[in-house]
Amino acid sequence: MDFQLNDEQLQIREMVHDLCLERVEPRAREIDESGQFPWDIKELFAKQDVLAIPFTPEYGGVSGSALTLVIAVEEISKFCVTSSLILSVQSLGSLPIWLAGTEQQKRRYLPPLARGEQLAAYALTEPGSGSDAGRMRTRAIKHGDTYVINGSKTFITGGSVADTLVVFARTDQDGDTPARNISAFIVEKTMPGFKVGKLEKKLGIRGSPTAQLFFEDMAVPAANRLGNEGEGFKLAMRVLDHSRPGIAAQALGIAEGALELARRYARDRHQFGKPIAEFQGIQFMLADMATQIEAARALAYAAGDALDRNLPEIGLSSSMAKLFASDTAMRVTTDAVQILGGYGYLRDFPAERMMRDAKITQIYEGTNEIQRFVIAREVLKEKS
């Protein structure tokens, strides 16, 4: 049992931390207020190999370790969650290719993503199918060597800026067998029939474009299908097992950023003749925030470690990490706003942004209600 990070992880953490402190933190407020995708941060992350972290060296990456990715996402999220999503979505969108792609598909698509020349996205959710993803309606019909895809997707993070997207669609005719007949396809934004709809206006993560996508007779070569027909749903769920520790990391980072802000404020802010940090009412809030964060970190790192060691219970451990860390982020950011009092409510301080950003981590990549459902199912399945 060893909780120490290895040298690679320590180096990457330091590199990402320094980079974000210098270049990302000063941009965070502006990114939130403009609601524009931060192309400058994307370029910075590409140049500094931050976007290469999810990929192994054979495909042009620098790590490929799930735990290392958790640590990098955590660091970025301390300063700017929107920016952390550039890395998270790069991982999420490429995971289906990594997990189910042929050697040829991997060689073609992964290196440009690792270099950050292209951006990835993951298109599963539809207006009528959120938690119940197996009920999707987007359909792919095979004609010779081509699939013709029709339908739409919604809530697609990075959908408007991505070059390479993995799209899930039904490959059956009647649509009565929910999950069994879903397949996954690698789609390029240049394919005719691919259209980006409106970008959503959101409570938080405002610089991260959340897009509607439309597919109108979009022709995708059969060679771009990932795995066999009908294996798409299983792949989609496996991808989420792999990506949820990243959401946990995001939530963890937000919470840590909020605690740091609250901690400094409590030391500087004087009322009744002394720093408010000397009042037990504030001290206990800080202690509980820090303790919850420590618990969230333990679960997030354990989930990353479980993925790296390919343990059988990765689904369970990543769901637990996501659930706990995101609930923690919501509580901690709300408390941070409270500690800053009226100032916490102002846009002048990042506390209110952190609170708005935290909310999404309880919702996406499986709502926390779905996580509880998944966890309970696993626990109840075990022999007792």
Add this chain to the structure above:
Amino acid sequence: MDLSLSPEHLEIRRLVRGFAEREVKPRAEAIDHDDAFPRDLVAKAAQLGLLGTLVPEVYGGAGLDHLAFAIFVEEVARYSASTAGILDVHGSVGTEPIILFGNEEQKRRWLPDLARGQKLAAFALTEPEAGSDAANLKTTATRSDGAYVLDGSKIFITNAGEAQLYVVMATMRPGSGAEGITTFLVGGDNPGLKVGPKLKKMGLNGSAIAEVHLDHCRVDEKDRLGEEGEGFRIAMRALDSGRIGISAQAVGLAQGALDDAVAYAKERKQFGKPIAELQTIQNKIADMTVQVRAARWMTWKAAARCDAGQPFTTDASMAKLFATDAAMAITLDALQVFGGYGYLEDYPMARRVRDAKACQIYEGTNQVQRVVIARELVRS
């Protein structure tokens, strides 16, 4: 980072789990009901070498680390938190001060007997007027003819009356706070040491918790542990790693409650199906599972850092705070899953709720943990 248990730790878990299932589980209800100290279980644990877990092999112990200790305490606490508490106090705050601060002669004199379970240990810091504010204890130690004379009263002393060794903190300079405190090793047969009646408690029945009175209690100079004035540091260091044991006890309580709740939810039918199929029950089970896992990781992390010689005070405080709050919440939720049956003493659910409450209080209340954690945060 490698979060796997070593083959050695897995073996310890297998061994202790077997002991807990075979010996502790069938005895747990009676220990609670009769409120009788489980000498039989202490003796059986001693036969397995569990009383000397942390004692180095050269002094007759198992020479294991704090992670092994945490695993051991958790497994016992799954069935009987009071038995786990007895063994924990003996092996941790009772014995560790000698391992860490004893001179060679003291180690040779005490450790082999403590490791074999020939002698049981207790830790006497708390007083009626000095709980969280331990540095203001009133028990005095006065020099007299090359010896010390202790006078005062201790309260809430686990293993009191059963122990043959009391690690006693007393002040040589009343009113000077932490600086005047010195630690003494007092034998249970010392005529100046008297144990009051067992305190009647909400839970942890079976464990002996009582007042200890020191009345002109004469202690040889060779029984002073560490230097004069070093006692507060010794006590705080003992409590730092002691908290790993309390965290493990809380994790065991919570895991035991969760296991029973899961089994019951699968069997109990209402509305024509097992209540495990109702989402409100599933949500409870999910939240309990996550909390107990997080608590265990925090406990193991504090233990691993302690074993690696790294600073672990804050880790142990956080683990203690989180794990014991989780144990309280989980035992209450598990009782709720059992409904009316959970409220009956026929099932272990009510007992676990009573036992869990103690964990939020002893070895530093959770309020004191928060003060410790916040102080570290504000300072850093």
